[in-house]
Amino acid sequence: MKTARILALASLVSITMASGLAAHEDATNPVVIKRMEAMKAIGGSMKTLSGMAKGEMAFDAAKANAAVATIAENGMTVPTLFEANETDPATEALPAIWENWDDFVKKSEDMVMAAKGVAEITEQGALGAVLGQIGGTCKACHDDYRKK
């Protein structure tokens, strides 16, 4: 019951974020827009978690767990969304992605594993460790594969 509720919440968050982002202003290539939207959903979830961790946002266990689930769900789509070597003037993706495809996929899997490895969050005090656990996997990929 509980898991079902969390999953329902997670997909709700994804849908809300995706529709809010449907009009990505800069990119025009639909393939690039889709992968940016997935990253935005992931980024929005990290913002929710850090906002709660810092006390800028009221702690809400359901929202926190849904944010972690959104990261895992969108993370799982990364290999498919990035597979085609598509570009756009607005893209921040580096060509190195397609020159080191296996490593890129591995780094997306590291993020998914980190998110899936998070135990159910029940208190604000747990958020710092969660951010650390997941955050390192963002940086590891962005350092090599995203324009700075």
Ligand code: HEC
């Ligand atoms: C496997 C590699 C990889 C991982 C892991 C990864 N990212 Fe990204 N991210 C990228 C790439 C590549 C781009 C640029 C995509 C583009 O512009 O086409 C990007 C773009 C972004 C953007 C900008 C989206 C936009 O266009 O507005 C945000 C925000 C973001 N990532 C957040 C995160 C966060 C937070 C995490 C960790 C929870 C994370 N990413 C993990 C590769 C990754």
